[in-house]
Amino acid sequence: MGRAPCCDKQGLKKGPWTPDEDQKLVAYIQRHGHGSWRALPKHAGLLRCGKSCRLRWTNYLRPDIKRGRFSLDEEQLIIHLHAILGNRWSAIAAHLPGRTDNEIKNYWNTHLKKRLLHMGIDPVTHKATQSPPLLSSKLSHLAQWDSARMEAEARLARRASPDTFLRTWKAQGTGDLPSAPLVPSFMQNWEHLSSSPDLSRSTSTTTSSSPSGGSSSTLEFDSAGAALLLNHLQSSMSSSNTSQLNQMESLMSPTSTLHPFDGQDCSSYSSPADTMMQQHHHHGEAVLQNCDRLMQNSNSCTSFQDLISESCVFPSNNNVGFVDHDSVVVNNPQSRSLWQQPLVQLDSAAAAISSVSDGPSCSVLSCSEDESSSSYGSVLQLPPVMLLDLVDSAMGSSNKLTSEADVGGNCWPDVSQMASKDYWSNMLKLVGPPCQEMLPLAVMER
DNA sequence: AAAACGGTCAACCGCGTTCCG
């Protein structure tokens, strides 16, 4: 025989709670706790079912509930977590102290979902939609970058310091432009671009040894390289929006956060936060192309290397997590959990992912290229911060993107904040810590 | 001034999972 019924539903009150009922519920729980929701209403003198009491307590009366508007940090964290976890509100709420799953769900449905839609981002898949409802097709490019940026930034936050908002790419190299296809699709872009005479004139590389014994190649772009980037951007934006173009051109100014290097200054930038890494000012065109590629092919992991490259920007890829130099994290839809295992070598990452990705969607096929050497590492960081600056600058000057009419009333938190570079910089600073097992980037040591 | 409209959010509903006798 099973349990006794929790309550017969006849004669029980429904609907909004009165202050008197609230008081009874709070008083009872403060004195006795809520060991059994089934028995609680009777003991507390409430004509409610246990389910209703539990809901009222967890969503409203609990003393640690945070009231008031969601902060920008919270918004951005929700978006990031939703990209990874989907509509698992309780899991998302676990990373936002004081917020309930119900509250987050409501906020998502009434604010964040609309905002993403207006940006041309599918709120379910977190990818660019075919036809953004409000943005022009040209501006949808910005939305795509923004989507990728939201995910990439969150992962970067725990690795990068504010002064290292640069593409960093440490690869096996000899001083020439990197050639080892550690992240094949990215490298394909690189190889394509590096054959361009324009780029050859616009870049330089330096090489240094890392403490682990490996070597690094650093690529820096000069003002000509930055000009190529601007040309690309200009061709992808509405030519009628002169303020936007002017804003982009201002990126070339001495105060620009893009930091385009002149040839003689190529070695002048160093990262106090991570001296192991050379700063790599990657040519913006390559970043653009890579973002485009990732947008188009984010679901097509067919090899371990593909998995690595895809997980750089799309950790929400079904069961695929992301990999760092010391662990691998997998979002397993079957167990509805994030799962983490220390990573020693490539094959342990593959095994780790395989062990929790027990469905046919497992993307790991092999990692036979493992050299089991600890002296060689590849790092790909794709915080599109270069794009961040560009997009923020462009958005900041674009009335189209920041007017109330275009963004659909109050679905944006604050227009002036959105337009500010600080908006996204704050994300970098604040997102991340609640989900300690999340690792920012694809980093493979072998 | 009043009706219509839209946004918000607490609460309910239904379903899958967990637990217990």
Added chain:
DNA sequence: TCGGAACGCGGTTGACCGTTT
């Protein structure tokens, strides 16, 4: 081991409120 109730979660509803027409 099994049946059934409790539990927990996500989706949906509807009352309320502010804004617009």
